[in-house]
Amino acid sequence: MDEPRWLDEHEMAAWQGFVAASNLINRRLEQQLKEGSGLSHTQYEILVQLSAAAGGSLRMTDLADRLVTSKSGLTYQVTQLEKAGLVIRRSCPSDVRGVFAELTQDGWLVLRAAAPGHVATVREVLIDVLSREQLAVLAEGLGEVSARLRAAERRSPTP
Amino acid sequence: MDEPRWLDEHEMAAWQGFVAASNLINRRLEQQLKEGSGLSHTQYEILVQLSAAAGGSLRMTDLADRLVTSKSGLTYQVTQLEKAGLVIRRSCPSDVRGVFAELTQDGWLVLRAAAPGHVATVREVLIDVLSREQLAVLAEGLGEVSARLRAAERRSPTP
DNA sequence: ACACCTTCATTCGAATTTGAACAAAGGAGT
DNA sequence: ACTCCTTTGTTCAAATTCGAATGAAGGTGT
Numbered sequence: 001m002d003e004p005r006w007l008d009e010h011e012m013a014a015w016q017g018f019v020a021a022s023n024l025i026n027r028r029l030e031q032q033l034k035e036g037s038g039l040s041h042t043q044y045e046i047l048v049q050l051s052a053a054a055g056g057s058l059r060m061t062d063l064a065d066r067l068v069t070s071k072s073g074l075t076y077q078v079t080q081l082e083k084a085g086l087v088i089r090r091s092c093p094s095d096v097r098g099v100f101a102e103l104t105q106d107g108w109l110v111l112r113a114a115a116p117g118h119v120a121t122v123r124e125v126l127i128d129v130l131s132r133e134q135l136a137v138l139a140e141g142l143g144e145v146s147a148r149l150r151a152a153e154r155r156s157p158t159p
Numbered sequence: 160m161d162e163p164r165w166l167d168e169h170e171m172a173a174w175q176g177f178v179a180a181s182n183l184i185n186r187r188l189e190q191q192l193k194e195g196s197g198l199s200h201t202q203y204e205i206l207v208q209l210s211a212a213a214g215g216s217l218r219m220t221d222l223a224d225r226l227v228t229s230k231s232g233l234t235y236q237v238t239q240l241e242k243a244g245l246v247i248r249r250s251c252p253s254d255v256r257g258v259f260a261e262l263t264q265d266g267w268l269v270l271r272a273a274a275p276g277h278v279a280t281v282r283e284v285l286i287d288v289l290s291r292e293q294l295a296v297l298a299e300g301l302g303e304v305s306a307r308l309r310a311a312e313r314r315s316p317t318p
Numbered sequence: 319a320c321a322c323c324t325t326c327a328t329t330c331g332a333a334t335t336t337g338a339a340c341a342a343a344g345g346a347g348t
Numbered sequence: 349a350c351t352c353c354t355t356t357g358t359t360c361a362a363a364t365t366c367g368a369a370t371g372a373a374g375g376t377g378t
Contacts, residue, residue, distance in 0.1 A: 004275035017301035023227035024308040068182035116163035142176035
């Protein structure tokens with residue numbers, strides 16, 4: 001770290017574009033979901049992950065891994081969703097410590113109702129702005145970035 | 160919104176890659192900055208924006224626009240930085256309501272000390288993972304995405 | 319000068335996020 | 349069986365975030 005390699009003009013543009021887009025997209029998504037269905041982006045993502053899982057349920061730890069949140073943050077949000085009746089907790093038969101979060105009927109309905117508006121916004125802010133080729137590069141590049149970061153986290157966990 | 164255009168496989172990969180990378184990078188950056196210099200990513204970005212501005216100072220509103228935060232969030236963080244002695248507030252001579260946040264000498268020093276570690280991490284998680292061509296596409300595409308979102312916000316402000 | 323609308327930054331309360339500490343249980347090695 | 353280390357999910361206090369409301373001042377049009 002004696003003589004750091006600073007970012008050149010192009011690298012800086014890529015980095016700033018990424019950070020700005022990330023923040024702006026998040027803000028827009030948050031706003032759309034809130035006014036469209038009363039959900040936060042985090043809550044929406046929880047419902048999505050559960051809906052994609054077998055039986056509409058996942059262990060708390062699995063869920064926390066797929067989203068990128070702390071365990072305590074997930075506990076909080078699942079409690080909120082449980083109060084709202086969109087999710088219930090079930091204890092795991094094979095492991096007394098384990099807890100499943102499971103989508104309720106209302107959870108499915110709310111997700112179904114929220115999805116079209118959300119997808120439309122995702123198109124509006126990102127997908128429909130970019131060409132097919134740009135999307136391919138994005139998927140490829142950021143997929144690799146994510147994979148490496150996940151691997152790095154497994155090598156040095158944050159408990 | 161009657162018959163929403165869902166995302167196909169490739170679009171989904173791009174979107175999920177973007178969201179995952181965004182969250183994972185943020186988490187890593189937050190961790191590195193905290194342990195490397197005791198700053199949060201938000202605080203670091205405030206210092207960067209001030210250092211890039213003429214006289215090392217910016218109006219609160221300008222600052223809030225360049226970062227992507229609410230005004231009240233900025234007020235809070237500037238207060239924290241002021242307590243830490245890295246920033247001071249100055250009132251604007253031409254507009255009594257205006258407040259400048261200005262980098263102090265300590266602010267410059269802390270930023271200088273924090274920058275190398277931060278840049279190294281940015282390289283590690285994003286820049287050095289991608290090829291020159293991928294970076295170019297990223298800069299171009301996400302620059303456009305950001306520009307559109309900023310323009311949209313100006314058309315319908317969030318006060 | 320006046321009324322009216324906008325802009326600036328802060329304050330306030332509520333919601334959320336985080337990390338550390340915790341208790342309970344699993345699993346491996348002896 | 350027993351010790352040791354890990355994993356699981358929650359709780360707690362503290363830090364951070366946001367939005368709405370506020371007060372004060374700028375700017376405009378008449």
